Structures are given as structure tokens and as C-alpha cells.
Amino acid sequence: MNNQEFDLATVKHFFEHDYHDRGMMKWQGFYLSDHTAALNQQNQQLNAVYVPRPQQSLAEITQLLADAYQRQQPVTIQLKTVDQNNRHLPDVTTLIHGYNANEIVIDADQFIPLPEIRNVST
Known part of the structure; x- marks a missing residue:
């Protein structure tokens, strides 16, 4: 398609009638690796069991x-x-x-x- 065949009315019709934006749903799978690592570390800390050491004087x-x-x-x-x-x-x-x-x-x-x-x- 070259610039002479480009029709703005067709594009406008497409976005108004055919294209359905899913909003934030499309971003839910795009976690950064450092964010995922931080979430995993936080989850481990929440579920970690810290063994009580002996009471010192x-x-x-x-x-x-x-x-x-x-x-x-x-x-x-x-x-x-x-x-x-x-x-x-x-x-x-x-x-x-x-x-x-x-x-x-x-x-x-x-x-x-x-x-x-x-x-x-x-």
C-alpha cells in the first residue's frame, strides 16, 4: 500500500467499529523481570519461617x-x-x-x- 491508496475514512471506520481495545488487560502479561523477582522475594519473605534462636541473657x-x-x-x-x-x-x-x-x-x-x-x- 502506498500513500495514494491510504484512506483516512477507512482507518476511522476501523477504529470506531472493528477494533476493540482491551485496555489494561493487554498489559497484565508484561511484568518486568526485576518486578517479578521482587514479587517472588516478597512472597518468600511473607511465607518464611524464622526459627527462634535461644534467649540470651x-x-x-x-x-x-x-x-x-x-x-x-x-x-x-x-x-x-x-x-x-x-x-x-x-x-x-x-x-x-x-x-x-x-x-x-x-x-x-x-x-x-x-x-x-x-x-x-x-
Whole structure:
């Protein structure tokens, strides 16, 4: 078909009477691979079961945290907090940025009360 045979009235008729746009339905199969990977990872985290580690004494927890703070080593912290299904939350791996008598400061200036900590490992 060349430009002389192109008829605007035919195109207009086609879109008004023959073509039916499915809207967003046509995009439902076009997830990006990184989006699909993020959804799969989120689903795994929601369904993951975190095994409770042994409850450490407050003295042991503070000693491990003080050593990690002094050496600027990352620690893995398991909290006592559980979700609505009575499952433990994911561990927090972070550097200790500061502390006071009752809590520690981790990334993004988040405070964690010492009594809420179940286990610390380095």
C-alpha cells in the first residue's frame, strides 16, 4: 500500500467499529523481570519461617553489642517481636551506631530497646 491508496475514512471506520481495545488487560502479561523477582522475594519473605534462636541473657547481649560497636562489626539481631501469626520477624543485620542504657541505635537512626532483643550473633 502506498500513500495514494491510504484512506483516512477507512482507518476511522476501523477504529470506531472493528477494533476493540482491551485496555489494561493487554498489559497484565508484561511484568518486568526485576518486578517479578521482587514479587517472588516478597512472597518468600511473607511465607518464611524464622526459627527462634535461644534467649540470651541481658548481660550477654550487651557484651556482644558493646564488642561489635567498638570493633565496628555488623551484628545479626533477632527480636522477641512476633507477627499476628505468632511467627518471628526476619533478623536484622546491621552496624551499631550508638547506644544508651536502655536501647541501641542502628541504621536509619532506628532505636531498638535492649529488652526487645532475643539473640545477638556476630
